[in-house]
Amino acid sequence: MRTVVAALLFHLVSTGPATIPARLQSAVSPKPPLNAIAGTCVLADVTVDLQGHVAGISILQGMEPFTDSASRAMKQWRFKPASLNGQGVASRVGVLTVFRPAAIGNTGVGGPSLGYKQPELSQNDRPPLPLAITDPGYPVNSTMMGVVIFELTLDKSGHPSKVRTVLDIPSLTDVARDAIRSWKFTPAMESGQPVDGTLIVAISFMRPV
Numbered sequence: 001m002r003t004v005v006a007a008l009l010f011h012l013v014s015t016g017p018a019t020i021p022a023r024l025q026s027a028v029s030p031k032p033p034l035n036a037i038a039g040t041c042v043l044a045d046v047t048v049d050l051q052g053h054v055a056g057i058s059i060l061q062g063m064e065p066f067t068d069s070a071s072r073a074m075k076q077w078r079f080k081p082a083s084l085n086g087q088g089v090a091s092r093v094g095v096l097t098v099f100r101p102a103a104i105g106n107t108g109v110g111g112p113s114l115g116y117k118q119p120e121l122s123q124n125d126r127p128p129l130p131l132a133i134t135d136p137g138y139p140v141n142s143t144m145m146g147v148v149i150f151e152l153t154l155d156k157s158g159h160p161s162k163v164r165t166v167l168d169i170p171s172l173t174d175v176a177r178d179a180i181r182s183w184k185f186t187p188a189m190e191s192g193q194p195v196d197g198t199l200i201v202a203i204s205f206m207r208p209v
Helices: 002-015 066-074 173-180
Strands: 023-026 040-048 054-061 078-080 082-084 087-089 091-099 129-132 146-154 160-167 184-186 188-190 193-195 197-205
Touching: 023 146, 023 197, 040 066, 054 066, 066 091, 091 129, 129 197, 146 173, 160 173, 173 197
Parallel strands: 091 197
Antiparallel strands: 023 078, 040 054, 040 091, 082 087, 129 184, 146 160, 146 197, 188 193
16 A cells, blocks of 8 residues: 555656646737848747736847847737646747748748757756748748748647647648648756647748749
């Protein structure tokens, strides 16, 4: 009996309390800057407070004016906050905004990764982040433009256990989702331990010139 109780206590201590990651409830689309020629990416570490508001944005990768556009949009986002044992808690969410050029492919306008580089990774606390991405391209049978937004729930191994469409654009959403499935990710970290986390991916499509 003592062995069973000891094993149960060890399991509870080792697994710790269950944290449910934040979820995006409403999103404003980032607008691509006028006359943008090449594709590029903006990566951000976003702090979400226990009311679900964006309390801070740390840009990890990107350049102006793309960072300004992404930040203006993110400040207006609203989340269902993360929860610990049923109580709302502050958390960190990764956000990648991909600005595609007005082209079908990516040759000469950012390359297959649209300029994205693997970020430096903190071993203490961080949200889940992409390690490597590929451009979804522009579908040849589409005439649409706009921003598709996905919410990815990443498990402790960095695998997307769920991909939820937040903003959908017919004829663009499927090609974007297919590309994301081929990307590589790293999980969120808390106190040096991998945890479940949320990553938001926004992909801006411009109609090819």
